[in-house]
Amino acid sequence: MSGTLISFITQTLQTVPGLAIFLALTLGYAIGQIRLGPIQLGGVCGTLIAALLIGQLNIPVDADIKNIFFMLFIFALGYSGGPQFFANLNAKNIQLGLFCLIEVVVVLGLVLTATVVMHLDPGTAAGMMAGAATESAVVGTATDAISRLDLPASEIIRLQGNVVTAYSITYICGLITIVIVTSQIFPLLLRTNLRVDAEKLWVEMGGQIDTEGISALPTVVGRVYRLEAGAGKTVADLQQRLEQGSSIVRVQRHGRTLALSPSLRLRRNDQVLLVGYRGTVIEMARILGSEVADTNSLTAALDTYHVILLEPTMANRELRDLELPTGVHVAAVLRGDAMLPALPATRLQVHDVLQIYDTNPGRAPMAAPVLSKIGKMMPDKLASNLAIVGLVIALGTWLGSFKLNIGGIDFSAGTGGGVLIVGLVMGWYHARRADLHSVNADALTLLKDLGLAGFIAGVGLSSGPQALSLIMQYGITLPLLGVAIAIIPASVSLVVGHFWLKLRAPVLLGAIAGQQCSTPALSAIQNACGNSTPLLGYTITYAISNVVLPLMGPLIVGLASSLQPL
Known part of the structure; x- marks a missing residue:
């Protein structure tokens, strides 16, 4: 009976390979959720393991199915990464860009050396590079490059299989290694207490440490104080002390809310609602008086804006340098997929998305002068313009068809590289034109995850x-x-980074995690730091490596092919 059941399942999967792909996705993402300490394989690696196991049943998958998944993934990768990739190509960030150069040069040198010594085929060499560098996208660009080699179809299938197998083995080893090394071993070599160093950096940037010694979240908060020490001062006097850190939003006297004006003179026992950066609000306690626990009678609504930073003069400037009206505060800074600490000393980049709170709701005229200075307000983009997807993939496929002969070796960006390049440019352009109908961010995430996992499964x-x-x-x-x-x-x-660039340990370790595009390593480092300061190094190197490393797929295939014995 069991043999009949197995035979039925095998025949079904062989007849309907699409069913096998989604079965691998289901099992793979379950495997990827398993966590051993700071180590978690993730859905893509889990899908690959499940697919290799199911693949023992000899399930043929049409190449066109795999290519569709891959093109959707590479489009989403380029389109979503374009704004931050180009924003980080400037003189200020060139020192962190050096980490990506180190990653590419050293990894290429090691892989090519292993190829010569061990006589590795191009597929195994490319898979080893993708896995050890923990960059899954290299699998796609490398297998695409192998498909264009002048080899028999059976040999191409064998080499593409070697890419995936070598990737699966070296990825697991590379992932575990980079997580342990960056979060445990490197801090010992640096002779630093990572948590203490991260807290010092947090405070230097304007952050606040709470009574338990854990970094407070970098958000805009509201607190109510009963006026004691500040009695007799006007609202204007106190607001001058607050500067842009926080704002007086409401004043209540004997249970009655007063009309707020700069000349309003405050009295003892007045209740004052402050809204602004947490650190500044907490510090105002010694100037105003004791905090009121029951705030139900004194609340305020906030208007929220999402603004994309486009002003070139604000690049690499601190958040505190933004000229915002009184009562307007930045609550969060989104750079790519990472949420940076919105501290006064956080350095901004063009195409950062700022979440702005206005403590004076309904003040519509506020938006025009502020947005005209720093960028454009992002509209709600729940729908996606799928014409962009088709255009990028079509232009990228055409671009990838061109070949360049260097030293007798043919190099080509291929479909993957071409779509990635066009996607980068189109994503950058649409970031500058936030008013255009583009592709929804959540849709991009789905395309990226489903595209890569589906391709890997196939x-x-x-x-x-x-x-x-x-x-x-x-x-x-x-x-x-x-x-x-x-x-x-x-x-x-x-x-x-330590001896030449003199980077602080949290930033340095975050940059190393970014150069390998390793989100698990970043999570482990942040856990060790106790705050999000490693993101200051991670976002820049990740944005560059996430684009440059996939382009190494065709390069390593071309170089490894040229090293093969005649």
Whole structure:
């Protein structure tokens, strides 16, 4: 009976490969949720493991299905990453861009050396690079490059299978290695208490540490104080002390809300509602008086705006330098997918999205002068313009068809590289024109996740039968190479960042996690720091590496192919 059931399942999956793909997604994301300490494989790696196992049933997956998933992923990757990629290409950020250069040069050198010494084929070399550098997108660009090699169809399928198998082995090893090294070993080598150093940096940037010694969240907050020490002062006097840090929003006297004006003179026992940066609001206690616990009778509504920063003069300027009207505060800074601490000393980048609170709701004229100075207010974009997806993929496919011969070796961006480049440019343009109908951010996330996981599942299913043979061929060598290729470039960056660039430990470790596009490593570092200061280094290197590393797929395939014996 069991044999009949297995035969039925096998026949069904072979007949309907789409069912096998989504089965791999289901099982893979379940596997990816398993957490061992700070280590979590994630949905993509889990999907690959599930696909390789299911693929032992010899399930054929049409190449067109895999290509559709891949093009959707690479479009979303470029379109969403374009604004921050170009925003970080400036003289101020060039020092952190050096980390990405180290990653590319060192990893390429190590992979090519291993290719020569161990006689690796182009597929295994590319998969090893993708896994050890923990950059899943390289799998797609490399397999796309292999499909254009002048080889028999059976050999192309074998090499593409080797990409996936080598990736799965070295990714797990590289992921575990980079998480442990950046969050545990490197702080010991730097001889620093990471939490203490992160708290000092937080305070220097204008943050506040609470009574338990844990960093307060960088958000706009409201607090009510009963006036004692500040009695006799006018609203204008106190607002001058507050500057842009916070604002007086409401004043209540004997249960009655007073009309707020700069000349209003405050009396003892007046209740004052402050809204603004948490650190500034807390510090005002010694100037105003004791905090009131029951605030139900004194509340205020806030208008919220999301503004994309486009003013070039604000690039690399501190948040405190924004000229905002009284009562207007930045509650959060979104850079790419990362939420930066909105502290007074946080440095801004063009195309950052600022979440702005106005403590005077309904003050419509406020928007025009503020937005004209710093950028454009982002409209609610719940719908997506799918014409952009088709245009980018079409232009990218055309661009990827061109070849460049260097030293007798043909190089081409391929479909993946072409779509990525066009997506970067189109994403950058639409970030500057926030008023245009573009692609919803949540839709981009879905396209990116589903596209990559679906592509990985399709390639893993096709590669299942030959995966065991590659593992048997190289044994423990591939895992060891995965560890080495993860550690060596990170160690070089540690030395350069500490001794030459003189970066603070949280920023340095965040930059190293970013150069490897390792979100799990960032999470481990943030847990060790106790706050989000590592994001200051991570966002820049991640934005650059997330674009540059996928372009290395065709390059490593071309170079490894040229090193093959005739």
